[in-house]
Every structure is written in C-alpha cells, then in structure tokens.
Amino acid sequence: MKTFIPKKKDIKRNWWLVDAKGQTLGRLATRIATILKGKHKPDFVNFLDTGDFVVVINAEKIVVTGKKESDKKYYSHSGYPGGIKEVTLGEMREKKPEEILRHAVKGMLPKNAMGRKLLRKLKVYTGEDHPHKAQKPEILNI
Numbered sequence: 001m002k003t004f005i006p007k008k009k010d011i012k013r014n015w016w017l018v019d020a021k022g023q024t025l026g027r028l029a030t031r032i033a034t035i036l037k038g039k040h041k042p043d044f045v046n047f048l049d050t051g052d053f054v055v056v057i058n059a060e061k062i063v064v065t066g067k068k069e070s071d072k073k074y075y076s077h078s079g080y081p082g083g084i085k086e087v088t089l090g091e092m093r094e095k096k097p098e099e100i101l102r103h104a105v106k107g108m109l110p111k112n113a114m115g116r117k118l119l120r121k122l123k124v125y126t127g128e129d130h131p132h133k134a135q136k137p138e139i140l141n142i
Contacts, residue, residue, distance in 0.1 A: 006043045006050060014052040015137035017130075020101065021061040023142060028062065029104035031142050036109065036118045049117055054140075055132050056124045060097035064089065074103065098124040 016035060020028060034040055038050030064072070072089040092100055102124050109115035123132060 004043065005045055006048065011043075011048070011050050015132065015135040016052055016054050016140040017137035018054060018056045018140050018142060019058055020056050021058040023062055025062050025064050025100065025104055028142060029101060029108055031140075032056070032101075032105050032122065033108035035140070036105070036121055047114075049114065051118060051121060053121045053132075053135070053137075054123070055130050055137050056098075056101060056122070057128055057130055058126070059101050059124050060093065060126045062097075062101060069093075097126050 018028070018032065032054050035054055036051045038044050038052065041050055044050055069090045070088055074087045074089070074092055075084060076087075077084045087095075089100065102119070102122065105122055106115075106119055109118050123130065
C-alpha cells in the first residue's frame with residue numbers, strides 16, 4: 001500500500017470560532033495548536049500545512065490557575081546590553097490581552113517556517129466582534 005499524501009488543491013480549510021471566556025490558558029492553547037496543525041483531520045501530514053483557521057474572541061477573559069497572574073513573566077530583549085524587559089501576566093493582560101494566548105500557542109507550534117505560517121492562521125480578538133463573519137466560522141466547543 002502507498003502512503004496517502006494530500007495535494008494542495010485537496011486540502012480543505014475550515015474556519016473555527018472559539019470563545020475564550022472562562023477557558024484555562026494552557027488547555028485552550030493546546031487545542032488551538034492541534035487545529036492549526038491539522039492533527040484533528042484524517043489526512044494530517046506533518047510536513048504539510050493541512051490545518052484550519054481559528055478565530056478567538058474574548059481573549060481578555062481567559063483564566064489562569066494559581067498565582068500566575070503575578071508570578072508568570074514574559075521576557076523580551078532589544079539586542080543591546082541591559083535591554084531585557086520583563087512583563088508579568090497581569091501587566092500583559094492590561095496592555096495586550098490577545099498576546100497572552102498568541103504567545104502560548106506560538107510555543108506549541110514548530111520552531112521553523114511552518115510554525116510561522118501556521119501562526120498566521122490564528123486570529124485573536126479581545127471583544128465579541130471579529131471581522132471574519134464572511135468566512136462563516138463554525139463554533140468550536142472546548
């Protein structure tokens with residue numbers, strides 16, 4: 001038997017709508033990463049992008065457990081000596097709440113060109129509104 005490898009024209013991409021209100025950060029991020037990679041489909045191939053698009057709403061209402069609100073830190077570096085910046089999860093929630101989920105999902109995707117391409121299919125919004133109503137996303141219950 002030959003191994004089935006889907007062609008680009010055969011890959012069907014769906015749009016999924018996820019409401020992040022009351023969802024735990026890590027559990028939601030793993031489910032989203034699985035959908036972006038396409039592992040939920042029977043024609044999954046690890047070296048092709050067979051995944052779907054994911055639209056996340058209410059990203060500011062995501063839940064974390066324990067003392068992560070004050071203890072979890074995000075680091076960035078400017079490239080200059082002494083240029084490291086550290087922001088807690090609580091500060092990040094005030095400034096850019098959509099980046100919390102995007103950062104978590106990014107850590108669960110491959111660290112190569114494929115991972116960067118998959119991350120472009122993730123659309124995260126803070127409120128109920130999103131500009132992807134024309135794509136008719138299906139509601140994904142997590």
